[in-house]
Amino acid sequence: MSLNSDEVRRIAQLARLAVDDREAEEFAAGLSDIFDFVEALNAAEIGGVEPMAHPLDAEQRLRPDAVSEPDQRELFQAIAPAVDGGLYLVPRVIE
Amino acid sequence: MKLDTLAGWARRLRARDISSRELTEFYLGRIDRLDSQLNSFISVTPDLALAAADAADERLARGDEAPLLGLPVAQKDIFCTFGVRTSCGSKMLDNFIAPYTATVVERMNAAGAVMLGKTNMDEFAMGSSNETSHYGPVRNPWDPERVPGGSSGGSAAAVAARLVPAATGTDTGGSIRQPAAFCGITGIKPTYGRVSRYGMIAFASSLDQAGPMAASAEDCALMLNAMAGFDPRDSTSVERPVEDFTAGLGADLKGLRIGLPREFFGEGLDPGVRAATEAALAVLRERGAELIEISLPNSGLSVPAYYVVAPAECSSNLARYDGVRFGHRCDEPRDLTDLYTRSRAEGFGAEVKRRIMIGTYVLSAGYYDAYYLKAQKVRRLIADDFRRAFGQVDVIAGPTSPETPFRLGEKSADPVQMYLSDIYTIAVNLAGLPGLSMPAGTVGNLPVGMQLIGNYFDEARLLGVAHQFQQETDWHARMPAAFV
Numbered sequence: 001m002s003l004n005s006d007e008v009r010r011i012a013q014l015a016r017l018a019v020d021d022r023e024a025e026e027f028a029a030g031l032s033d034i035f036d037f038v039e040a041l042n043a044a045e046i047g048g049v050e051p052m053a054h055p056l057d058a059e060q061r062l063r064p065d066a067v068s069e070p071d072q073r074e075l076f077q078a079i080a081p082a083v084d085g086g087l088y089l090v091p092r093v094i095e
Numbered sequence: 096m097k098l099d100t101l102a103g104w105a106r107r108l109r110a111r112d113i114s115s116r117e118l119t120e121f122y123l124g125r126i127d128r129l130d131s132q133l134n135s136f137i138s139v140t141p142d143l144a145l146a147a148a149d150a151a152d153e154r155l156a157r158g159d160e161a162p163l164l165g166l167p168v169a170q171k172d173i174f175c176t177f178g179v180r181t182s183c184g185s186k187m188l189d190n191f192i193a194p195y196t197a198t199v200v201e202r203m204n205a206a207g208a209v210m211l212g213k214t215n216m217d218e219f220a221m222g223s224s225n226e227t228s229h230y231g232p233v234r235n236p237w238d239p240e241r242v243p244g245g246s247s248g249g250s251a252a253a254v255a256a257r258l259v260p261a262a263t264g265t266d267t268g269g270s271i272r273q274p275a276a277f278c279g280i281t282g283i284k285p286t287y288g289r290v291s292r293y294g295m296i297a298f299a300s301s302l303d304q305a306g307p308m309a310a311s312a313e314d315c316a317l318m319l320n321a322m323a324g325f326d327p328r329d330s331t332s333v334e335r336p337v338e339d340f341t342a343g344l345g346a347d348l349k350g351l352r353i354g355l356p357r358e359f360f361g362e363g364l365d366p367g368v369r370a371a372t373e374a375a376l377a378v379l380r381e382r383g384a385e386l387i388e389i390s391l392p393n394s395g396l397s398v399p400a401y402y403v404v405a406p407a408e409c410s411s412n413l414a415r416y417d418g419v420r421f422g423h424r425c426d427e428p429r430d431l432t433d434l435y436t437r438s439r440a441e442g443f444g445a446e447v448k449r450r451i452m453i454g455t456y457v458l459s460a461g462y463y464d465a466y467y468l469k470a471q472k473v474r475r476l477i478a479d480d481f482r483r484a485f486g487q488v489d490v491i492a493g494p495t496s497p498e499t500p501f502r503l504g505e506k507s508a509d510p511v512q513m514y515l516s517d518i519y520t521i522a523v524n525l526a527g528l529p530g531l532s533m534p535a536g537t538v539g540n541l542p543v544g545m546q547l548i549g550n551y552f553d554e555a556r557l558l559g560v561a562h563q564f565q566q567e568t569d570w571h572a573r574m575p576a577a578f579v
Contacts, residue, residue: 011452015410016432017440018436018439019440033509033510039399041466049476050475051471052471053301056551063327076421081421082424088419091433092430
């Protein structure tokens, strides 16, 4: 399967990755090779096979609905790029 | 001072031949003197190490018998360590000082281990050569023009050069076993769920598993004893009593049925690697093991299935790097979208972006069934192959990698060629089985690794087979000449 640079830009947009024109061309070539390689899966006989999401087919473990973590907001926000008054700062979203 | 193994140092510490401080200073000295040739560490933490060594010496003086007490180790830089940069080999986390500690590190610290530093790795563990690290490639101690393998290339090179007696690794598609093979050391990826993933930076959560890397199987067993165990903080951690992985080291090989998958000895296998693997198998046969040809008919689909499943999980896991809460943030974002897209574009390298985009695509509307669901079905076929094989044999053996370490730059322009470097290891992750690589010979000056695959939770048996092999051979004790 061959991807063109427009498709790469669309995927990059979904993935929130900025790509310039040169990168879009480069990724188009690399990703097309990978998707060609992955095409081999079409040869598999998968009729009636259950998809496998977890190696041990384990079920989600539940725990009591009780507080287990202390509040560590200051510690966690100490490594944030921009905070003020306990809030994470981002560019203005609503004018 | 004469070099020793982790187990050897443990005995000498207890006999009071040496203190943990002396041992720690000795290895810190080796790192200081020799790592400029390898680039195997991203961060060296001498102050923390010496403080831990002094604490260990006090515990030793009190007769404390914690299993790793006073022993120097290195942590792959994928494990969060409180107060220490945890970069995961990425510019994205170059400024990330972990606010908590991974369970693996916590358990090893509690067992008395002395962390010397954090080892280099492929960015977010995505790579098979350690060339995708933001901190530059690691060199193979056996030949500095060649790669150490990846993604745990720093841990493998550091242990091979004896800059540290043992280190942790993680393995999503072969990232412990392939670098162990390329650097001539022993490493084991345990059964999925054996070792906690809490605080281990996630790449592909249904495949990621941590394990030990050391010179010998005995050393790996010692380390795994400290690393493994149920952790309520990891939702996929297996609730199972911890066993003593050193208990099976003495097990006889008589009557052991070893399966040789014909798919692992076919086209694409380097003749030198084949010869070394066959010679190693002959040693096991002489010790009483029975060699049985088997088939894993769907194993050829493991790399394609993996390159759908792993990127899908990666694209989801790496969505957390948004430039808002931690990690790299671009300068002067125009708006929120610009903040996300530019922070991520600047913070991630090309291979990580490639995998995020593959994953985004295969999970996107209209493509989910054609790629992701299909790959998950093939994943079950691959796991079923192993299930059938283990009805017939106790252990599966073959080469770890189809070739000896390749040259730096040799495969970096061709992602698919790079991916095929893990052709014998990836199926094991898809099935969730334990797999071990041990030094089995050389081609020229370069090490060859043999892989042993076990049934679920059969790590002790794998370590036992490797230990028996290592009683008979000295490949694991050999060292690259430049580091003796």
